[in-house]
Amino acid sequence: MELDHIYICVGEKAPEGDALVEFGLVEGSSNTHPGQGTANRRFFFHNFMLELLWCVDPAEVRAKITRPIRLHEALLSPESDASRFGMGFRAENGDESDAPFPFVHYRPKYLPEPLSVQTGSQRPATEPNYFFLNFVQRPDPAEIKEPINHPNGLRFLTSVKVWLQQEVQLSDTAKLVSSLPGVEIDRADEQLIELEFDHGEQGLRRDFRPVLPLVITG
Incomplete structure (x- = not known):
């Protein structure tokens, strides 16, 4: 398996996304998730998507179907x-x-039968929601119907580092995910994600803290 996308939970209507636009990313389409109680802002690349996710219906977010x-x-x-x-x-x-x-x-209600999201079931709350989409394959950039050519030139995600704010040891799922090429998960004093694009060939770096727990290099 390989990384398809990452989401970050943010505030209502994701004003944090404005910092990504200012950085030189072109925003793609957004959507809502009926029955899940969330909506998003999305940024697409040649092999990856970054999603900012927020709550639009607390009752649906708390619902039994959404608990996993x-x-x-x-x-x-x-x-x-x-x-x-x-x-x-x-x-x-x-x-x-x-x-x-x-x-x-x-x-979820927004997926047609018989599709499902295979959601990791053995992780502490301090670790990300790991999930597998067996009905999704790597996109052909020529066929992506979203903006993937950005003014700052970022194209392909080449590595991701995720720091978790937890004292307990990493779960077996986290260790497995961290063994994938270009993926690293470790513990730290704060939650943070670093996304590297194009092997950092431009020498570009932007730290979005405290607006977002995100660093982008490229």
């Missing part, structure tokens, strides 16, 4: 230590039917 992805911990308890991140993976060669980590099936 534990968004209520990140979106409705901002002072908690719950991870604000989600890491979505796709089949690398289109031949993986199940996630390589323990999971439960999450079947």
